[in-house]
Amino acid sequence: MKYLLTLLALTGSVFAEEVLAYPRVYWENSVKVWFWVAVIIYLIVAIPSIYFAIKYRYKKGEREEGEHIEGNTALEVVWTVIPTIIVLFLGTYSFANFVKQRNAPEGALELKVVAFMWGWEFEYPNGKKVYAFFNPEGFTAPEEQKAYIPAGKPVKVYLTSRDVIHSFFVHPAKITEDAVPGRITKLWFQINKPGEYFVFCREYCGTWHARMFAILKVVPEEEFNKWLGGAEPAQQTSSIEANITTQ
Ligand SMILES: [Cu+2]
Incomplete structure (x- = not known):
């Protein structure tokens, strides 16, 4: 009984789990x-197949003429109609999910992202820029290279590339898109839980x-607004750009 209750509590918590990210x-x-x-x-096909293979297997002297x-x-009607319904359901259900996955909700924060060998430039609506690229210290980055993102808010990204084809993969949101020059x-995507998350190049x-890779720093909206308004983008940009050319 105790185990049953624990199991119920566990399954309950799995189903009640808060959505971490969209469009994941x-x-x-x-x-x-x-x-x-x-x-x-598979089960509907495999179980009877095994059963019939055993039941009607060849035995000498039995049903030899067939x-x-x-x-x-x-x-014939049943095995035509049922698969048709299943295929129509899978098609429409998947397409509905695909449409939600492709189209950003109204009022999303709009970001421009430019990929380059080998890093990312994020540009915010007010012109503030963040450059994210590899640090020799490992998979971490100094504060000014983290792209801040408001928690629980949809973010629409316009992507392009400065050189070759890259792909912007927002790991926690399970979404990726090619960054193509020209x-x-x-x-x-939308990430609901504050924290630090990775973007990887997937091409x-x-x-x-x-x-x-880049680090997305997801913070509550007020903190994001403060960060967005509280820096001098021009100066910060030039010093980091200089940094890129010397690498
Ligand atoms: Cu790349």
Whole structure:
């Protein structure tokens, strides 16, 4: 009984779990539905197959001439209609998730991100810029290289690249999009829990591809607004740009 209650509490907490990030949930919901449909179909096919293979296996002297079956209209209707319903459901459900995954909600914070070998330039609506690139100390970054993001707010990213094709992969949000020179692509994400998260480059782009990451510092909205308003972008930008050219 005690174990049962613990189990119930555990499953309860799993289902009540707060959504960490969007559009991750849409993707995960699609995967869950496809997974369970696949498992159920597999069982419906595999279990009777094994049963019939054993039951009707060859035995000397039994049904040696075989039996001729003419067809069964009811069965044919059933195995046409049910798969059609399943396919239509999977198609419409997945497409609905895809649309939510692609289109940023109204009122999203708009960011411009320019990828370069090997780092990221973030530009905020007021012109403030953050440069994120590899630090020899490891997977960490000084404060001024962290891109601040307001918690619980949708962020729409307009992406491009200065040199080769990169891909902006917002790891906690499970969303990625190519950054292509001469073209603007977009994605959106929302992270609900404050903390530090990684963005990785997800398109092999050269020697330092594996070091091409950025840190998103997700903070409550007031803290974000304070950070956004409280710096002199021009001066900060030039000193870090100088830093890039000397690397
Ligand atoms: Cu890259």
